[in-house]
Amino acid sequence: xxxxxGARLMIFEHITTGGCQSYLVGCPDTLCGALIxxxxxxxDRYRALATRDxxxxxxxxxxxxxxxxxxxxxxxxxxxxxxxxMHQASAAPHAGLRLDDDDMLRVGNLRIRAVHTPGHxxxxxxLVVGDRVFTGDTLLIGGTGRTDLPTGDPDQLFDSLFGKLxxxxxxxxxxxxxxxxxxxxxxxxxxxxxxxRLQKRERADFxxxxxxxxxxxxxxxxxxLRTNMTGGKTVDQMLAEAAAEVPFIALSELxxxxxxxxxxxxxxxxxxxxxxxxxxxxxxxxxPRGQLELRINDEVSDPTLRIVTYCEFGKISTLxxxxxxxxxxxxxxxxxxxxxxWREDGRPIxx
Ligand SMILES: [Fe+2]
Numbered sequence: 001x002x003x004x005x006g007a008r009l010m011i012f013e014h015i016t017t018g019g020c021q022s023y024l025v026g027c028p029d030t031l032c033g034a035l036i037x038x039x040x041x042x043x044d045r046y047r048a049l050a051t052r053d054x055x056x057x058x059x060x061x062x063x064x065x066x067x068x069x070x071x072x073x074x075x076x077x078x079x080x081x082x083x084x085x086m087h088q089a090s091a092a093p094h095a096g097l098r099l100d101d102d103d104m105l106r107v108g109n110l111r112i113r114a115v116h117t118p119g120h121x122x123x124x125x126x127l128v129v130g131d132r133v134f135t136g137d138t139l140l141i142g143g144t145g146r147t148d149l150p151t152g153d154p155d156q157l158f159d160s161l162f163g164k165l166x167x168x169x170x171x172x173x174x175x176x177x178x179x180x181x182x183x184x185x186x187x188x189x190x191x192x193x194x195x196x197r198l199q200k201r202e203r204a205d206f207x208x209x210x211x212x213x214x215x216x217x218x219x220x221x222x223x224x225l226r227t228n229m230t231g232g233k234t235v236d237q238m239l240a241e242a243a244a245e246v247p248f249i250a251l252s253e254l255x256x257x258x259x260x261x262x263x264x265x266x267x268x269x270x271x272x273x274x275x276x277x278x279x280x281x282x283x284x285x286x287x288p289r290g291q292l293e294l295r296i297n298d299e300v301s302d303p304t305l306r307i308v309t310y311c312e313f314g315k316i317s318t319l320x321x322x323x324x325x326x327x328x329x330x331x332x333x334x335x336x337x338x339x340x341x342w343r344e345d346g347r348p349i350x351x
Contacts (some may be wrong), residue, residue, distance in 0.1 A: 010110060010130050013049050017042055019180040020069045025129055026055040027108025034059040034085075034107045036127060036134050037177045040070035040234065043079070059105055059112075061085040063136025063177055064124040065092060066228050067149045068218035074231040087116055089123040094231040099125065117165055119157025120145030126165055132173035133188070139165055140176045141186045144197045147210045149218075150225065154210035158203050166192055239315055242322035248336035249308050255347050258282060266300065268309045270320045271339065281310065281342060282350040289320050296327060303328045310335035310342075 011026035017039045024046060026033035033055035038046055050057050060076045062084065073084040074094040083096035085105065090098065099105075101116040113128040117138040124145070127134040137145030138160060147154040170189030192198055200206040218224070227234050233241075257265060258281070267284040269276050276286040287299055289311070300307070307329055311317040317334045324332035335342075343349065 011053050011055060013053070014175070014184065015039075015042055015045060015049070016179075017069075019178050021175065021177055021179055022046070023134060023175060024049055024053075024055070024057070025107065025110065025112070026050075026053060027110045030108030031055050032108035032110075033057045034061060034105065034110075034112060035076065036061050037063055037066075037136065038072040038076055040072045040075070040237065043072050043075060046072070046076065047079070058082050058107060059085050059097070061105075061112075061127065062090075062092075062095075062228075063127065063134060063138075064121045065090060065151075065225070066137075066177075067121075067221055067225050068178075070220070070224055070234050070237075071228045075237075087114065087123040087125040089116075089118070091123070091229045092231060101125075115164055115168075117157075117160035118151075119147055119153055119155075119160045121149070122151035122153070122156075124160070128168070128172070131171070132175055132185070133165075133168065134175050134177075135165065136177045139174060139191060139195075141174065141179055141181075141183050141191070142195050144195075144210075145178075146213060146215055148213070148215065149221070154207040155203070157210065158206045161198065162201065166198070239318055242318045246318060246321040246325060247333040249333055251335065251337050251342055251345055251347065254281070254308060254335060258348075264306060266305050266307045268307055268320070269339075270309050270311050270317055275312065275339070277351075279343070279349040279351050280339070282348050284310070284350075289316050292320055292323055293327070296324070296329075300329065304331060305329070307332040308335055309333070310338055312338045312340055314338035314341070 011028050013024040015022045020039045022038050023036040031054050035046055035057055057080050060073045060082050062071050062073045077084045084094050085097045086092055086095035088098045088100050099114040103114050105112040110129055115126045117124050117126050120137040124136055124138050126138055147157050168188055172188045174186040200209050226232055267281050269280045269284040269286050270289040272288055309317040309320040314337045321332045321334040
């Protein structure tokens with residue numbers, strides 16, 4: 001993360017998450033701001049940075065439908081009451097403000113201009129703001145976005161680069177959506193001169209090169225496309241939301257309590273039957289997650305009972321505890337860790 005405050009003309013934050021780059025830009029006169037390509041794990045950070053800079057975030061923008069990381073646009077739009085801004089061609093139903101080529105957003109005294117640059121995806125756009133351009137995955141430092149994922153097209157990328165993006169001011173600073181080597185930014189001129197892919201300036205050479213890249217599929221491809229295209233939730237998000245609703249109990253604490261043979265604590269093993277039979281926490285009752293709602297009325301009659309759920313890794317048990325609390329078992333919680341950790345700790349096991 002860096003703050004370069006673009007020579008007093010722009011408040012600027014650069015947030016790096018692994019290889020993903022997101023940006024917060026703001027007008028220093030009006031304190032109006034916009035987020036570009038936010039990533040799901042950094043929601044608190046973006047909000048904290050905006051607060052620290054005194055910025056009110058008015059727009060949340062994705063330069064394209066990301067296939068390799070999880071966009072925070074929908075969640076931030078809801079939290080901040082600010083529209084998700086995407087290109088007109090985006091499939092995302094949560095895109096509340098869709099831009100056409102050359103449309104501008106007014107962010108206080110800043111202007112954010114969309115340049116439609118299909119190729120990496122059909123809905124790719126670059127955003128020009130003052131002395132810089134946020135290139136999404138259209139142009140990376142020393143590279144370009146791939147064109148072999150859904151809606152990608154090497155011919156379109158050729159046109160977008162050589163017919164549009166690279167015709168902009170060579171001095172424009174380039175800030176891409178991905179950078180894996182720790183470089184902060186580049187310029188249009190430097191990329192034209194040095195970017196290996198941009199040396200293929202004939203259409204046929206360029207498209208053959210792109211078609212022959214033979215890249216491995218990005219991790220989380222299907223989940224990223226599913227959630228970014230539809231606004232649905234990632235599995236991690238569902239787990240995080242459930243975890244925010246339930247209390248946890250430590251392995252050591254549960255072990256200690258069970259040694260006192262409590263009659264006011266129900267330990268619920270929510271794994272499948274085979275796993276339960278192979279060894280469980282002493283005294284635990286078996287009620288698999290898949291049958292929880294169907295059988296809970298027969299299994300537990302006292303809604304005030306303290307219940308601790310556990311599973312193999314501590315994830316499904318969190319969902320189970322959240323479900324129990326929704327059902328009215330207000331003292332349901334989950335083990336912080338799972339049977340695997342319990343086993344590895346050498347704690348007692350009943351067969
Ligand atoms: Fe991308």
